[in-house]
Amino acid sequence: MSDWDGLAAPDAAEIEAMARAAMNALPAEFASAAAAVAIQVAEFAPEEMLDELQIDDPFELTGIxxxxxxxxxxxxxxxxxxxxxxxxxxxxxxxxxxxxxxGLQELVIHVVTHEMAHHFGWSDDDIASIDRWWE
Structure with a gap:
């Protein structure tokens, strides 16, 4: 019997709860703007979205x-x-x-924060200048 027996991957509701906790933890000066942004969790990005972004592998897009x-x-x-x-x-x-x-929560926080930065008008280059996540 392995350590993984009986365990299941978090479902959409659990991922959404992690994302909402990340949004609620944003500094006060961002809270009202963040409150206007909805969170949706899907298994994968829709084909149309992947095509528009010119992404072939749906596993390459964690959030948008x-x-x-x-x-x-x-x-x-x-x-x-x-x-x-x-x-x-x-x-x-x-x-x-x-x-x-x-940790999974840390990754969800990162994705939410990255996408929220786009809401505030930051480009990917702007975000990369302070968050070199891939390193």
Missing amino acids: YDGIPMTQKSVADQPGGPDIIWLFRRPIIDEWATRGDI
Whole structure:
């Protein structure tokens, strides 16, 4: 009998709870802006999204911000729906298992924080300048 017998991977609700805890832990100056962003958890990114991003392997995308960054919003914008942070459960779990050097909650916090930075108008290059996560 192995140590993994009887264990199951976290489901979408557990990943969402980790993400909401990460959002709730943001500093006060970001809390109101963060509260306006919805969180959705799916098994994988939809094919259309992967095609648009030119990603062949669905395991390569752990999360994405879907919305208009705050730096680009205008009072003239007609809301088409809430800004959303999408988290993709299977790629997150796969990265966590493959890395083996961080906890699942820590990885979810990282993905949420990265996508929230996009909500605040940061580019991937801006984020990489202070968060060299891949190293």
